[in-house]
Amino acid sequence: MTSVxxxxxxxxxxxxxxxxxxxxxxxxxxxxGSTSSRGLHHLVYxxxxxxxxxxxxxxxxxxxVVIEKDNSITVTDNGRGIPVGIHPxxxxxxxxxxxxxxxAGGKFGGGGYKVSGGLHGVGASVVNALSEFLEVEIANxxxxxxxxxxxxxxxxxxxxxxxxxxxxxxxxxxPDGQIFEDLVYQFDTLLLRLREQAFLNAGIRIVLKxxxxxxxxxxxxxxxxxxxxxxxxxxxxxxxxxxLHPDVIYVNAVRENCEAEVAMQYNDGYSENIISFANNIxxxxxxxxxxxxxxxxxxxxNDYARKYGFxxxxxxxxxxxxxREGLTAIISVKVTEAQFEGQTKTKLxxxxxxSMVEKMVNEKLGEFFEENPSVAKIVVDKAMTAxxxxxxxxxxxxxxxxxxALESSTLxxxxxxxxxxxxxxxxxxxxxxxxxxxxxxxxxxxxxxAILPLWGKxxxxxxxxxxxxxxxxxxxxxxxxxxAGIGDEFDVSKIRYGKVVIMxxxxxxxxxxxxxxxxxxxxxxxxxxxxxxxxIAQPPLYKVSRGKLExxxxxxxxxxQVLSNEFADGKPPAIQRYKGLGEMNPEQLWETTMNPETRxxxxxxxxxxxxxxxxxxxxxxxxxxxRRKFIEDYSSTVVNLDI
Numbered sequence: 001m002t003s004v005x006x007x008x009x010x011x012x013x014x015x016x017x018x019x020x021x022x023x024x025x026x027x028x029x030x031x032x033g034s035t036s037s038r039g040l041h042h043l044v045y046x047x048x049x050x051x052x053x054x055x056x057x058x059x060x061x062x063x064x065v066v067i068e069k070d071n072s073i074t075v076t077d078n079g080r081g082i083p084v085g086i087h088p089x090x091x092x093x094x095x096x097x098x099x100x101x102x103x104a105g106g107k108f109g110g111g112g113y114k115v116s117g118g119l120h121g122v123g124a125s126v127v128n129a130l131s132e133f134l135e136v137e138i139a140n141x142x143x144x145x146x147x148x149x150x151x152x153x154x155x156x157x158x159x160x161x162x163x164x165x166x167x168x169x170x171x172x173x174x175p176d177g178q179i180f181e182d183l184v185y186q187f188d189t190l191l192l193r194l195r196e197q198a199f200l201n202a203g204i205r206i207v208l209k210x211x212x213x214x215x216x217x218x219x220x221x222x223x224x225x226x227x228x229x230x231x232x233x234x235x236x237x238x239x240x241x242x243x244l245h246p247d248v249i250y251v252n253a254v255r256e257n258c259e260a261e262v263a264m265q266y267n268d269g270y271s272e273n274i275i276s277f278a279n280n281i282x283x284x285x286x287x288x289x290x291x292x293x294x295x296x297x298x299x300x301x302n303d304y305a306r307k308y309g310f311x312x313x314x315x316x317x318x319x320x321x322x323x324r325e326g327l328t329a330i331i332s333v334k335v336t337e338a339q340f341e342g343q344t345k346t347k348l349x350x351x352x353x354x355s356m357v358e359k360m361v362n363e364k365l366g367e368f369f370e371e372n373p374s375v376a377k378i379v380v381d382k383a384m385t386a387x388x389x390x391x392x393x394x395x396x397x398x399x400x401x402x403x404x405a406l407e408s409s410t411l412x413x414x415x416x417x418x419x420x421x422x423x424x425x426x427x428x429x430x431x432x433x434x435x436x437x438x439x440x441x442x443x444x445x446x447x448x449x450a451i452l453p454l455w456g457k458x459x460x461x462x463x464x465x466x467x468x469x470x471x472x473x474x475x476x477x478x479x480x481x482x483x484a485g486i487g488d489e490f491d492v493s494k495i496r497y498g499k500v501v502i503m504x505x506x507x508x509x510x511x512x513x514x515x516x517x518x519x520x521x522x523x524x525x526x527x528x529x530x531x532x533x534x535x536i537a538q539p540p541l542y543k544v545s546r547g548k549l550e551x552x553x554x555x556x557x558x559x560x561q562v563l564s565n566e567f568a569d570g571k572p573p574a575i576q577r578y579k580g581l582g583e584m585n586p587e588q589l590w591e592t593t594m595n596p597e598t599r600x601x602x603x604x605x606x607x608x609x610x611x612x613x614x615x616x617x618x619x620x621x622x623x624x625x626x627r628r629k630f631i632e633d634y635s636s637t638v639v640n641l642d643i
Contacts, residue, residue, distance in 0.1 A: 011083045011094070021102050021152055024129040028179055031126045037182045040175055041189050043127045047075045047171050050124060052197055052280050054079030055204050056334070060168075064207045065194060067185050071212070072174035081138045081167045084145045084158060093158045095138060099128045099149055127173060128152050130180075134173040139164045151176060187219045193282075195224055199236070200280050200332055202229035230263040230330040237275070237328045240617050241267035244326070244382060245375045251364035253356065257336040260357050262293060264329035266382055269621075270465050271523065272324040273613065276331040278348040279338050287341070287348030289333045289357050296361035298323050304369050305380045318383045321488070325386035333357065389465040393487075396470030412477035416441045416451040427499035428452060428481060429537070429594070432513050435582030436589075440503065443586030444594060450497060452481050458516045461523050462620035475520060484525070492527040500528060501601065503537035503593065505580040518604065519620050522613075529606045538600040539581055539593045546573040552592050554600060 024031055032039040032046075044065065054060035060079035068074060083094040090097055102125050128134045129152035138145045144162040148155045175183055187210050198206045203225065210219040226232045231248045244266040252261035276283045276290045283290070301323045305311040311318070333356075339349040369376035411417060414437070420426050428450040431437045437453025444451055458474045466487050469475050479486055484494040502517050504510035514536060521528050528534055540552040542559055546567060553559045559575075567573045578584060584592070593599050 011085050013088060021100060021125055021129050024102065024126050025152065025179065028126075028130055032130070035180050037186065037189075040180050040182055041185065041193070043130065043173070043175060044073055044075070044185075044190060045193055046123055046127050047073075047173075048194065048197065049280070051075065051077035051079060051169070052201065052204075055201050056280070060204070062205045062207070063197075064209070065190065066209045066211055067187065067190070067215075068172075069211055069213065070174065071183055071185055072172060073185070074170065074172045076168065076170040078166070078168040081140045081169050082136070084138055084140060093147075095136060095145070095147065096154060096158060099124050099134065099136060099147075100152065100154060101125055124171070125152075127171075130176055131173040132176045132178075134171065137161075137170040137172075139166045139168050141165060141167045187215070191222060195236075196233075196277075196282065197280060198224035199226050199230055199233035199330075200277055202227055230261060230332055233275075233330045234263045234265050234328050237273060237330075238265055238267050240614070240621060240623050241269050241328075243267050244378050247375075249365070249368055249375070251360055251368070253360040253364075255356065258334060258350075258353065258356060260289065260331070260333040260353070260360055262329060262331050262357070262361060264327060266326050266379055267328060269326050269462075269617070270386075271613070272321075272326070273328045274324070274331065275329070276333075276348075278333050278340070278350075278353075279335065280332075281338075281340070283340075283346060283348050285341075285347035288350055288352075288354035289331050289348055292354035292357035293329070293331050293361055294320055294324070295354075296358045296365070297327075300362060300365045300369065301380060301383055303366070304376055305384070308373075310377075310380045310384065318387050319390070322386040322390060323379075323383045326382055331357065386465070389467045393465070393467035393470055396467055397489075399471075412452065412480050414453050414477065415481050416444075416446075418446060418448050418450045420448045421496075423495055423498045426450065426497045427501055428497040429501045429503045430454060430478060430517065431581070432504040432510060433580070433582060436503070436505075436580065439582065439584060439586045439589045440594065443588075443590035445590075449594065450481070452477060454478075454513070458513065459520075460516060460620055461520045462617065466524065469520075469524065478517075478520075482525075482528075484528075486524040490525050490527065492525075492531055492533070495528070495533065498533060499535055500533050501535045501537050503539070503581065506539055506541050507579070510580075515619055522606075526606075529604055532603055532605065534604040536602040536604060537593050538602060539578065539584070539589075541578060543576040543578070543588075544573050545576070546571060549573075 028035050028039065032042040048063060048065060051060055051063045054077060055063075060077050062078050064074075064076045066074040066076075082098055085094055086092065087094050087097055102123070128149050131149075132151065133155075134149045136147055142163065142165075143160050144164050145158055146161045147158045177183055187208070191208055194206050194208050198204060206224045207221065208224070209221045228235075231250050234248045248263050248265045250261070250263045253259065274290060274293070276286060276293075278287065278289065298318070298320045302311070302317045305318065333348070333353050335350055335353060337350075341347040341349050369379075418426050426448045429440055429444070429452070431440050431451060431453050434453050434455055437451055440451045440453075454474060454477075459468065459472050461469060461475075469479075469486065481496065482500065483496045484491050500521075502514050504513040518529075518534070521534055538554055540554050541556070542553040544551045544553055544559070544562055544567060549566075551562055551566060553562055563573070581589065581593075591598060
């Protein structure tokens with residue numbers, strides 16, 4: 001908290017009430033997206049967003065977030081402090097309205113904030129409604145006030161508990177186990193979001209602490225402060241890649257009620273990484289600001305290529321996907337009257353932001369290219385190479401289709417298909433090796449389980465464009481079997497199997513196969529993961545037996561438990577270590593790994609696409625040091641990771 005004097009009107013008169021809390025606990029997903037881990041973390045973001053709004057208004061320089069020992073959360077800021085005066089219309093303290101009435105706050109035209117990320121936010125009231133308890137402590141430059149709530153209901157009157165010259169707000173809450181499926185906070189998930197906020201608000205200090213007993217040393221406290229703003233953000237995003245030009249390109253523009261800034265840099269990779277924000281809120285579905293940026297980028301690069309002869313008169317224009325290959329860009333806009341689509345603010349709808357961003361990038365990026373021809377040439381060359389690869393991919397795709405049309409069967413020769421055609425029921429096992437594939441084919445239920453064996457060295461698509469995928473003898477059978485295309489043409493509704501199961505040995509080679517296959521799905525069939533169709537089979541590591549008693553064991557820790565609990569007395573049991581799937585006969589493979597009634601499978605979820613993108617870059621990219629550090633940091637939770 002800070003002793004900076006408050007000299008702006010922000011009191012009970014700025015708090016306006018729009019509606020109550022009635023439906024929040026009945027339908028929490030409407031307000032925070034889900035009651036899974038994503039929703040759990042969303043509670044923290046809502047409280048932090050309020051502190052960020054204070055920073056936008058110029059009154060907050062430090063925010064601290066603490067994961068307490070019991071997985072409760074404390075957020076402290078040194079802003080002005082939530083108003084504590086009696087609201088003129090409601091007759092209760094303004095802070096009580098903020099925490100007990102939905103859409104009660106200083107962001108609805110009352111003059112409390114000019115720019116706010118929380119305008120359409122669910123805010124503190126929903127956090128309160130979905131918490132077992134919530135405590136708020138406020139310093140207003142004179143006194144310290146305290147109030148406690150339980151499951152959204154006030155438990156005490158607002159109390160004055162001390163005096164102070166400082167200002168700020170401290171919120172301590174514990175998510176409600178009656179609401180959330182998962183109550184354990186992930187440090188890295190919170191760190192990703194808080195780091196974004198530190199980049200977007202140059203100079204603000206955000207501290208994240210983990211006070212849980214089992215927190216690793218590198219999680220105890222992370223101090224985030226970036227004077228370079230979104231330019232530094234781009235450098236951070238490209239830290240595991242090779243930039244094609246040393247300096248980050250930066251453009252910005254300011255109008256009366258809005259401002260926009262873009263930072264961008266190309267790298268030698270093949271994926272685009274465009275991250276956009278509106279009023280510091282991550283717009284994961286894009287919106288008008290992204291649309292304006294993409295249109296202008298394509299125009300500027302084509303105009304430059306035409307003007308200086310990179311594109312000849314008869315050449316087709318470069319397409320958007322060509323000019324964005326290998327691009328990392330951060331788009332940040334701030335607008336007084338933000339219009340977000342959806343409850344959780346994932347898409348910006350303000351039409352004026354498209355024209356503003358488009359005009360800004362057209363003019364200022366064009367000027368930059370004229371003044372920096374060496375960088376412009378690098379960018380145009382990269383786009384033209386991407387264009388040639390796209391054309392090669394198109395020809396390969398057409399050749400593949402023609403070849404399939406001429407063949408009697410369009411399905412891969414090694415595929416053992418199932419008889420059922422209902423993709424809500426069918427599943428395909430992508431199996432490492434012909435030996436395991438043979439056992440799986442014999443052990444499966446032929447009605448709904450298909451088997452596709454893989455063999456040999458698989459292509460690392462992290463280092464390859466889409467044109468190299470077509471015709472690849474390891475990946476084309478997967479593409480053909482799934483039947484839904486790849487890349488921009490991928491249509492998840494056309495998949496032939498509702499479950500796509502990766503089944504590989506429980507060793508380093510198997511882990512490598514799984515990572516390669518997941519990288520392929522993520523880069524070229526992302527909706528397959530996003531919509532929950534991808535699974536990892538969990539074959540046993542051991543079979544423990546004594547007489548007629550047999551037990552399959554799936555980890556070393558489980559083996560210790562089984563030996564100490566179930567086989568502790570009498571003659572030592574026989575322990576068979578499975579080195580590969582091929583060591584199991586068809587009956588064993590069915591019983592342990594493929595029978596829906598007894599098997600263990602992990603569903604691959606995509607809680608955060610950017611975090612996944614970064615992980616695949618680290619694991620499958622060219623740089624060794626980031627991979628080494630990743631393994632060191634996560635060695636306690638990651639096994640059989642191939643480097």
